[in-house]
Amino acid sequence: MKLLVSVRSVDEAMLAAGAGVDFIDLKEPGQGALGGLPTGAIGAIVAALRRSGGSRLVSATIGDVPMHEAPRIIRCVEAVGRCGVDYVKVGIERTPAARPVLDALAACAWPVVPVFIADRGLEMADVAHACALGFPGVMADTQDKLRGSLFDALPTHVLQRFIATARAAGTMVGLAGALRAAHAPQLRELAPDFAGFRSAVCAGDRSGALDPARLHALVGLLRDQATYRPPPSSSARTRPTSAQ
Template sequence: MKMLVSVRSVEEALLAADGGADFIDLKEPGAGALGGLPVNTIREIVVALRRHRSGLLVSATIGDVPMHEAQRIAARVDAVGGCGVDYVKVGIERDSHAPAVLDALAASGWPIVPVFIADRGLDMAHVAHACALRFPGVMADTFDKRAGSLFDVLPMQVLREFVDAVRGEGAMVGLAGALRATHAPLLQELAPDFAGFRTAVCVGDRSTALDPQRLRALGVLMRGRAAEAVVDS
């Protein structure tokens, strides 16, 4: 299970790369669940990470765009994809427009990771539709980070069904949503390919600066849990 860390600047990206992150995610935490950074900032971070030669995967969000704004979604996907990221993350709400949005994303030509917003539950038919479209990865996340974590929003059985459905189609599966170090045992039980963190590695709430000590400690914890699983298997 890889550790994805969300960052908003070159400084945070390099700190995360040196602090044990496996996957760097570019977003603006102060602008919503999947708040988008300016395109120039995304490009600057990508260039800095490539120069750093960390070899880490890099994703970036397009921002919180409503499902009915198809043209705006497409424009943001093109803009973010053109910055050289490995994956473009797009929030998918529980909404009747979701299947059409997923179809358009699959036809966009960019490596898209749909992120299903779980606050109102997951529509597993929409998840199955995404899996059938062969995206490289699929995630579940939350919108309202103040309402609790992903584990407060969805029961373990639903999360297990989600992980199994995505993995069964050969895609990467990720979980995020106000996750903290205390969720490590639950994450280990579900064993997604990656888990996303921001709040857990900040000095205060998710809009504050990254804390190098918390970042390193979380990395040790996550890898320690993985090592225990290998020993116990």
């Protein structure tokens, strides 16, 4: 299981890369679950990561664009795709508009990863449709990070079915949504291809800066190289209230 960490700047990206993160995801956490960065910032982060070498994957979100704005979604995908990322992440809400948006995304020229927003459950027919369209990967994530984790939004059997549907199609599959270090056993049991984190590795909430100690501890935990020990609390640190 690979580790995905969301970053918002060159400094955060280099910190994540230096810690051994496999999958570096570019977003603006202060702008929502899939808040988008300006394309200039995305391009600068991608360039810095490419100069640093290594084979880590880089993704970027397009922002929280409503499903009924399909032409705008495609324009955003094209703008982000031109920045040189490996994958463009697009949120897919549980609405009747999801199916035509998936069809439009499958027809575009960029490697898109649909991110199924799980707050109101998953429409498994749409997930199966996405997998049949040949996307390189799919994810499940949550919109409201303050209401709990992905494991609070969906029962385990639904997550198992989500992963099995992707696996049967040969599609990469990831899980995210207010995930914590404490979820490591559940994640290992489900065994997605990657798991995504943000404020679990921040000193404060998900809009705060990455904390090197938390980041290295999480990498160690997921690599089975160390037992996770949360960094000591201090007046400068607050318990994270939301994640990825």
